[in-house]
Amino acid sequence: MGALLRQWRERRRMSQLQLSAEAEISTRHLSFVETGRSRPTSEMILRISEHLDIPLRERNGLLLAGGYAPAYPAGELxxxxxxxxxxxxxxxxxxxxxxxxxxxxxxxxxxxxxxxxxxxxxxxxxxxxxxxxxxxxxxxxxxxxxxxxxxxxxxxxxxxxxxxxxxxxxxxxxxxxxxxxxxxxxxxxxxxxxxxxxxxxxxxxxxxxxxxxxxxxxxxxxxxxxxxxxxxxxxxxxxxxxxxxxxxxxxx
The missing domain is CATH 3.30.450.180 (Beta-Lactamase)
Known part of the structure; x- marks a missing residue:
């Protein structure tokens, strides 16, 4: 999950300092999440996803990679x-x-x-x-x-x-x-x-x-x-x- 999160951050061209400030978490904690040294809560994954403007489908993917159930349903039209x-x-x-x-x-x-x-x-x-x-x-x-x-x-x-x-x-x-x-x-x-x-x-x-x-x-x-x-x-x-x-x- 940490590697995926880092890819999204880099794709949005945001530094760890920028993202941590916007998501109101410490840069140290974000670094630990990206390297796999710390396991974030599902709430933190969703908060970071919001600030990275990650699509709902990919937010579910991040949650699954972090060991959590998807948050957003994918219903049939x-x-x-x-x-x-x-x-x-x-x-x-x-x-x-x-x-x-x-x-x-x-x-x-x-x-x-x-x-x-x-x-x-x-x-x-x-x-x-x-x-x-x-x-x-x-x-x-x-x-x-x-x-x-x-x-x-x-x-x-x-x-x-x-x-x-x-x-x-x-x-x-x-x-x-x-x-x-x-x-x-x-x-x-x-x-x-x-x-x-x-x-x-x-x-x-x-x-x-x-x-x-x-x-x-x-x-x-x-x-x-x-x-x-x-x-x-x-x-x-x-x-x-x-x-x-x-x-x-x-x-x-």
Whole structure:
């Protein structure tokens, strides 16, 4: 447990002095915990995890490594009726604009009818459950051929996934990042995202039925999750970035 804790501290680029001050424990005690000379209580593991902003799944892993039972349940979404009701309200209320619910691995959990514009023309194997929305987006047999600003959008998605890997240390997400980074792209990919004229967010410029739609996205998460599954859900909503796109999405 101590070695895992040290890895998380170093990943967050915090010194033992910083962490001990924030978690209100002595530097000596923290050092003993990291070297295995002292066995922390479960309460101390959770307190340190909070100050290191460790995801709930990994907090459970630290507790198990320390010889304690997990503190956070990992329920099935099918059994969370109130959560599913909220999700459906958000998805249906966002129509006709596209919206999806994804898990930590970017697998599709739910979606509204607006998502149909992104599925048209995609290879069947990319639409077989579980659908990974990042793979669908950047795969040459998925949405990629219809994304007018593929280089820009790809850089945005890969950068976001890279930051998620850094935050979670999830090997599955790291493998996904390496897979997606290997997909072909015939457009330049900016190293730094800079706005174009009049832009306030990176738009998705998507060709659909002879039109180019301009969409901006917004991510929503549950604010105070105490369940691993709930903590790892995100709602990705797309909004029209101009009047022409709004009108096109309103048409049946």
């Amino acid at each position: 099918a059994g969370m009726s109130s959560v599913r009701t909220v999700i459906r309200q958000v998805l249906s209320g966002h129509e006709p604009h596209p919206a999806v619910v994804v898990d930590r691995d970017w697998n599709l959990v739910d979606a509204n009818r607006g998502i149909g514009i992104f599925l048209e023309g995609a290879a069947e194997e990319l639409l077989a459950p579980p659908i990974n929305v990042l793979r669908l987006s950047l795969h040459p047999d998925g949405m990629a051929p219809r994304i007018a600003n593929l280089g820009e959008w790809r850089a945005h998605l890969l950068g976001r996934l890279r930051r998620q890997v850094a935050a979670t240390a999830d090997p599955a997400l790291d493998r996904l990042h390496r897979e997606l980074a290997g997909y072909p792209c015939d457009q330049p990919e900016p190293e730094v995202e800079l706005p174009g004229a009049g832009e306030v967010a990176v738009p998705l410029r998507y060709r659909h039925q002879g039109r180019e739609l301009a969409l901006i996205s917004m991510t929503a998460v549950f604010g105070t999750p105490l369940d691993v599954t709930l903590a790892e859900l995100a709602i990705e909503s797309f909004f029209p970035a101009d009047a022409a796109t709004a009108e096109a999405l309103r048409q049946p």
